[in-house]
Structures are given as C-alpha cells and as structure tokens.
Amino acid sequence: MPDSLGPSSAAAPEAADLLALQPSGPLAEALKAGISEAMQALDHDDPVRAVHDLRKGFKRLRALLCLVQTADDKETGKRARELRRALAEGARLVAGARDVVARRDALDDLVAKGLLPLPLRRSAGRSLAPATRRKEDHLAPHRTELQVLLAQLTTALPQLAGALGDKALIAALAAEFSKARKLGRKLDPENDEELHELRKAVVAQRYQMELTISSWPTLGKAWVEELQRLRDKLGKHHDLSVLIARLQARPPRSPAQLAWHGPLVEAARTRQQKLARSALRLHGRLFAEKPAAFRRRLAAYMAAMSHRE
Secondary structure, three states, X not given: OOOOOXXXXXXXXXXXXXXXXXXXXXXXXXXXXXXXHHHHHHOOOOHHHHHHHHHHHXXXXXXXXXXXXXXXXXXXXXXXXXXXXXXXXXXXXXXXXXXXXXXHHHHHHHHHOOOOOHHHHHHHHHHHOOOOOOHHHOOHHHHHHHHXXXXXXXXXXXXXXXXXXXXXXXXXXXXXXXXXXXXXXXXXXXXXXXXXXXXHHHHHHHHHHHHHHHHOHHHHHHHHHHHHHHHHHHHHHHHHHHHHHHHHHOOOOOHHHHHHHHHHHHHHHHHHHHHHHHHHHHHHHHOOOOHHHHHHHHHXXXXXXXXXX
C-alpha cells in the first residue's frame, strides 16, 4: 500500500468509538458503517468470514470515496483517491482466499441448478482445492497494515464526510448511475471482462444509492434491493469465470479428471449464459431512465425531504 497517506496510529480506534464521531448525515454514517464493518472483520474468528466481511466493508468504502473524489475541494478529492487506491490494494492482499470461496460457491450453484451431478461436484472440488492454505491469503499476516489504513480513514472522516453538499452529491450519484448504465448497454454478454466491469459498477451503485433511502425509504430500499439482485447475478457469473480460469489452468491429466472436467466446463458456460441474459434484463429495467432524468428525480426527492424537515 502507498506510504503517502500520512501519519496514523499503529492501530485503528475501536468500532464503538466511531459512533461518536462528527459530522453526522447519510454520507458520514455510511463511511462509519464501512469502517466499523472492516474493523470487526479483523477480529473475526472465522478466517473465511473475516476475509468476506473485510472485502465487503472495503467495497462499501471505495464506492463512497468514488463520490467524495468529485468534491470541489481538490485536497479532499485527492485524499479520497489515495484512500480508495489503498483500499483496493488492501483487498488484493487477501484475494487468493476469496478465489477459493468463489470456486466453491460456483460449484454449489451448478449443483443447486441441476447442471452438475453431486458426485462430479465432489470429484471436482477435491481436485481443484488448494493443497495447502497460503498464510498470506488470510488476514493475520496483514492485520497491522490494514489497521493502519483504517486508522487513516477514521482520521480523514470529518474531511471526507463534509466534502459534498446535496447538489454535489446528486451530481456524483448521477454520474455513477450514468457509468453503470453505459457499461450495461454497450457490453457483449459473451465477454466475461466486460460483465466483470459492469459488476464492479453495480456494486458501487448499490452502496451509493443507500445514501438516498432517507429521502424516500420505501422506494429507496426497494431500489437498493433490486441493485443487490443484479449484483448477485453478476457475482455468480464472476464466480463461474474464476472457476473456468482454474479449469483452464489445470487441464485434466487422468481418466478420472476427464470424467468431470468437460461436463463441468460445459455446465459453467451454460449457467453463465443464463445469468448474463437475466442480469442484462434486470439492468435494462433499473437503468432505463436517462441520467438527466435520474438526476432531476433525486433532486426532487431530496428537496422534498428538506422541506419536510
């Protein structure tokens, strides 16, 4: 991770301390939630759950910092970009552990959908499992540097949380909406990398749109739930891409492996095609609105909320 993020304490504050930090407001509370989630992950007893929760907290924070980096104040925008890059590097430290889980989840999904017989899933699982767990893929070896990063985020919280007024926040949300809209409308459904880029944009939009829930809770929650559905579909597609990459890197070397290797690749491709079609249909509904209209609608909701208060 970069050394230019500035001084910090060796360890991040306790999660409970964040609740008293100022300022308040949707952006501040969302940033606090992301930091708190990542802090708690560092203390989780289950290493698999710890990696999952840490990466989830980091995704939330990166999505929010993507908004903050558009701030008119150049120093704040620069700080948000630096921290966002550091979070991405922190997540990559434990990416190996996530890939193992992704392959396992992909196999389970194929069984659940009736595309892979359970005996073949068991054979494939045994063959594809890593011989040993790499220590560096877990949180423990990286705990100190991750704590330092979270301490830096906590220190910067007042600056980051106060960077966007309502008008600037609406503009940033609309820009992110436009990005996710364009990615989905122009992509090739057979291109795994393009679908992966769309997935990342949808993940960001899902966390960003939580900021609007207070303006219209019923509609806001429903919108976030639908974004989560889209995220899940694209996430399953990506898990299958991780599985297929592993299969391509390890071609069958015995008759026993031949028995499941080909059927597994075929099942994974079939499932990917269905997921891609379903995801793009849902994307078309969620992102049917033009960005300018989306921006006006958000502004109207937030203005109505301000007048009510």
